[in-house]
Amino acid sequence: MTQTRNLIxxxxxxxxxxxxxxxxxxxxxxxxxxxxxxxxFIEFGKNKIVAAVYGPREVHPKHMAQPDRCVLRCRYxxxxxxxxxxxxxxxxxxxxxxxxxxxxxxxPALILEDYPxxxxxxxxEVLQSDGGSRCAGITAASVxxxxxxxxxxxxxxxxxxxxxxxxxVLDINDTEDKEGGADxxxxxxxxxxxxxxxxxxxxxSQEQFNECIDKAISGCKIVYEIQKQAxxxxxxxxxxxxxxxxxxx
Amino acid sequence: xxxxRRSPVIVEHLRKQQMWDALxxxxxxxxxxxxxxxxxxxxxxxxxxxxxxxxxxxGHSEVIAGVKVSTGEPFEGLExxxxxxxxxxxxxxxxxxxxxxxxxxxxxxxxxxxDRGVRESEMIDLEQLVLVPGKVVYTVFVDCSIVNTxxxxxxxxxxxxxxxxxxxxxxxxxxxxxxVVDTGETRDxxxxxxxxxxxxxxxxxxxxxxxxPEEEACMDARITITTNEEGFCAIQxxxxxxxxxxxxxxxxxxxxxxxxxxxxxxxELTAR
Amino acid sequence: MHDVKRRYVIPGDKIAEGNFRPLMNxxxxxxxxxxxxxxxxxTGRDGVKVIPLSGVYIPRVNDLVIxxxxxxxxLSWEVDIxxxxxxxxxxxxxxxxxxxxxxxxxxxxxxIGDMITARIMAFDRTRDPMLTVQxxxxxxxxxxxxxKISATRVPRLIGKRGAMIQTIEQATQTRVLIGQNGIVVVTxxxxxxxxxxxxxxxxxxxxxxxANLTQRIKVLLNVPDTPQQEITHAPIGNGDAKSSMxxxxxxxxxEGEK
Numbered sequence: 001m002t003q004t005r006n007l008i009x010x011x012x013x014x015x016x017x018x019x020x021x022x023x024x025x026x027x028x029x030x031x032x033x034x035x036x037x038x039x040x041f042i043e044f045g046k047n048k049i050v051a052a053v054y055g056p057r058e059v060h061p062k063h064m065a066q067p068d069r070c071v072l073r074c075r076y077x078x079x080x081x082x083x084x085x086x087x088x089x090x091x092x093x094x095x096x097x098x099x100x101x102x103x104x105x106x107x108p109a110l111i112l113e114d115y116p117x118x119x120x121x122x123x124x125e126v127l128q129s130d131g132g133s134r135c136a137g138i139t140a141a142s143v144x145x146x147x148x149x150x151x152x153x154x155x156x157x158x159x160x161x162x163x164x165x166x167x168x169v170l171d172i173n174d175t176e177d178k179e180g181g182a183d184x185x186x187x188x189x190x191x192x193x194x195x196x197x198x199x200x201x202x203x204x205s206q207e208q209f210n211e212c213i214d215k216a217i218s219g220c221k222i223v224y225e226i227q228k229q230a231x232x233x234x235x236x237x238x239x240x241x242x243x244x245x246x247x248x249x
Numbered sequence: 250x251x252x253x254r255r256s257p258v259i260v261e262h263l264r265k266q267q268m269w270d271a272l273x274x275x276x277x278x279x280x281x282x283x284x285x286x287x288x289x290x291x292x293x294x295x296x297x298x299x300x301x302x303x304x305x306x307x308g309h310s311e312v313i314a315g316v317k318v319s320t321g322e323p324f325e326g327l328e329x330x331x332x333x334x335x336x337x338x339x340x341x342x343x344x345x346x347x348x349x350x351x352x353x354x355x356x357x358x359x360x361x362x363x364d365r366g367v368r369e370s371e372m373i374d375l376e377q378l379v380l381v382p383g384k385v386v387y388t389v390f391v392d393c394s395i396v397n398t399x400x401x402x403x404x405x406x407x408x409x410x411x412x413x414x415x416x417x418x419x420x421x422x423x424x425x426x427x428x429v430v431d432t433g434e435t436r437d438x439x440x441x442x443x444x445x446x447x448x449x450x451x452x453x454x455x456x457x458x459x460x461x462p463e464e465e466a467c468m469d470a471r472i473t474i475t476t477n478e479e480g481f482c483a484i485q486x487x488x489x490x491x492x493x494x495x496x497x498x499x500x501x502x503x504x505x506x507x508x509x510x511x512x513x514x515x516x517e518l519t520a521r
Numbered sequence: 522m523h524d525v526k527r528r529y530v531i532p533g534d535k536i537a538e539g540n541f542r543p544l545m546n547x548x549x550x551x552x553x554x555x556x557x558x559x560x561x562x563x564t565g566r567d568g569v570k571v572i573p574l575s576g577v578y579i580p581r582v583n584d585l586v587i588x589x590x591x592x593x594x595x596l597s598w599e600v601d602i603x604x605x606x607x608x609x610x611x612x613x614x615x616x617x618x619x620x621x622x623x624x625x626x627x628x629x630x631x632x633i634g635d636m637i638t639a640r641i642m643a644f645d646r647t648r649d650p651m652l653t654v655q656x657x658x659x660x661x662x663x664x665x666x667x668x669k670i671s672a673t674r675v676p677r678l679i680g681k682r683g684a685m686i687q688t689i690e691q692a693t694q695t696r697v698l699i700g701q702n703g704i705v706v707v708t709x710x711x712x713x714x715x716x717x718x719x720x721x722x723x724x725x726x727x728x729x730x731x732a733n734l735t736q737r738i739k740v741l742l743n744v745p746d747t748p749q750q751e752i753t754h755a756p757i758g759n760g761d762a763k764s765s766m767x768x769x770x771x772x773x774x775x776e777g778e779k
Contacts (some may be wrong), residue, residue: 027391032310032396033342033343033396034397034399035309035344035345035397035398035399036342037577039342046297048295048296048297050342050396051342052341052342052765055577055605056579056605057345057577057605058605058606058607067646067647068646075341075584077340077349079313079315079394080317080336080390080392081296081298081302081314081315081316081317081390081394082296082298082314082315083298084298085317085319086317086319086390086392089336089338089392090351107461111548115579115605116646116647117606117646117647118605118606120442121341123340123341123342123349125340125342125394125396127295127296127394128296128297128298128299129312130298134774146531146532146558146559147559147575148575148576148577149558149559149573149574149575149576149577149673150558150576151534151553151555151557151558152533152557152558153532153533153545153548153550154533154555155531155532157532161345168709182641189533190533191384191533191534191535191555192533192550207388211680228531230529231559232529232531233531235277235559235574235575236529236730237728257591259591259601259633259634260634261634261635261636261667262632262634262635262636263636263662263664263665263667264667266664267666300660410542491580
């Protein structure tokens with residue numbers, strides 16, 4: 001990925017007007033898919049992604065069940081109208097890979113031993129994509145898992161950083177993804193301070209790598225606050241503090 | 250190969266009893282009359298990257314349709330017409346019974362019936378979508394992602410497709426020698442008519458429009474009738490039971506009347 | 522009044538630090554006690570727990586559940602109990618030890634689509650839940666208005682020793698059968714009473730975690746807000762239902778009576 005044109009102007013503004021450290025606008029709504037056990041809709045810049053969780057539930061076919069823990073199944077899929085050029089609905093190799101890294105990003109946070117012989121299905125559907133859709137998908141999936149009441153050690157928050165015009169920037173958009181120098185998506189468990197997804201596409205020096213991962217983590221922490229807010233909003237409404245004497249009648 | 254299958258939804262006897270009691274009094278479980286549709290919500294332009302899009306909620310059945318326009322070869326035998334391809338997928342997020350994978354026979358039927366309604370009514374003037382006759386034409390894809398199932402996906406999907414096409418903006422393309430060039434301008438999709446589908450289910454001797462999920466699990470037969478301003482353009486009888494001729498004639502009439510109401514809404518919403 | 526700290530939490534939130542016992546939906550992570558679900562965290566003398574506000578019903582032995590017959594083999598009925606596992610009701614439980622599939626017709630007893638109240642007799646990590654209907658008031662549910670609520674809200678619907686549900690039953694002249702799995706059946710002679718009962722139940726489900734819920738329910742039901750009389754008999758089928766929220770409330774009440 002060698003860059004061919006300038007993506008940051010002389011005032012430090014990127015193609016969408018942001019500065020190097022600015023995250024795109026993120027909005028999360030919890031519980032948008034009525035039939036699902038848990039769900040979340042995320043708008044991450046122009047990304048529009050819905051995540052739904054069914055589980056714990058019975059495993060079909062039965063022989064796939066595991067005796068001592070739950071089976072986690074994840075699917076990342078893009079709707080045909082979600083990309084610039086219409087995408088064939090059949091799963092591409094890219095979607096197969098992202099489904100796998102997504103599952104591996106979420107699994108460390110789930111206490112799967114609590115649900116032996118059952119399955120938890122996580123489905124992420126991209127309705128509109130604009131760079132960083134896997135991070136947005138993981139972020140929404142984590143909220144959907146909490147909404148479904150699955151036992152979790154921590155939430156998983158995800159954000160990407162990258163290299164554009166030899167500068168390390170936070171949360172790269174579609175243009176920067178296609179034309180920039182490097183793209184590093186990261187998923188992170190904020191309380192445990194553990195990285196559960198890390199990929200790199202591009203060229204970075206040692207210094208750039210350190211800066212890039214630090215920047216991505218700082219993005220994850222911002223995303224975490226938004227996830228928390230969204231869950232609190234759905235479950236507790238405007239009451240953020242529980243009044244002691246009134247909690248039980 | 251098509252095989253009989255058991256419905257994944259088993260309606261409780263308690264509910265079935267209540268349903269029969271209500272039907273004998275001319276009402277349905279949710280209080281509707283036989284000819285009432287559930288609340289219908291239509292939101293346009295939800296996917297900005299698409300050339301046109303709509304999100305439809307019929308009851309709690311929710312479908313998102315997106316229009317993507319590109320160019321390609323015309324269909325064989327239709328050299329002077331643009332290509333229109335309508336597909337649909339029930340996403341695994343939509344229901345505990347939906348599985349990931351290629352569409353099963355029910356969803357294939359759904360997509361084809363919706364397509365037929367649009368195609369046979371000649372909703373889009375495909376002759377205006379030709380760049381080089383016989384060689385290069387506009388290809389209009391309409392893809393539907395069904396995100397929540399709650400009965401009567403036929404109508405929900407059909408309305409989403411029609412709303413998306415009515416509000417779509419077609420990129421104005423031009424040939425420069427052998428190359429297709431985007432002029433940067435857009436125009437409205439050339440629309441000639443607005444097809445509206447109305448689906449009804451038969452439970453015993455009662456025929457009900459816009460069946461909810463429990464009615465769908467108890468129904469004996471289903472009929473989807475698509476009409477436009479002039480008359481009927483597509484019909485599909487579904488499910489394993491039968492209809493009397495009287496029931497079909499009556500359903501056809503209801504479909505025209507109800508269809509008018511929905512058409513008026515679509516026209517008002519999209520200003521077409 | 523014993524000091525019990527309560528807080529709203531999401532998974533990963535630290536509730537307390539130190540030598541507390543993790544009781545329910547809480548894990549020990551280093552020196553911290555951490556919530557594993559969304560809910561109300563309670564730190565008390567004997568430990569830390571989170572009362573969950575969402576989640577599929579996980580079967581527990583002795584729970585009273587309301588289920589739907591969905592299939593049967595030659596030896597048992599398969600029952601949908603709105604959980605992550607299908608339950609089984611052995612034919613022997615109904616016909617007795619000398620049950621013979623050749624002689625005894627299972628469908629005469631329970632048919633597909635029937636609703637039954639049953640108790641979970643056995644369930645562990647290695648097998649599906651097994652049910653019994655051999656008990657007073659268990660068996661087929663002949664009629665009633667069917668509702669599904671989140672299983673996590675059932676304790677709140679029952680209330681301290683049945684207080685909440687009795688308030689609703691008495692005010693609406695209905696009888697409410699509550700399964701620990703979130704299935705509820707309302708019966709009564711008066712359709713208006715049934716509708717009001719259903720609305721009250723739905724209100725409890727939506728606002729289970731909020732303050733002053735009992736007062737608002739009483740307003741909905743047009744009942745004067747007087748202190749509860751001591752309940753002398755437990756509501757049928759619910760009296761011995763032990764549950765997270767109910768337990769917490771009972772414990773606190775005991776400690777509060779000082």
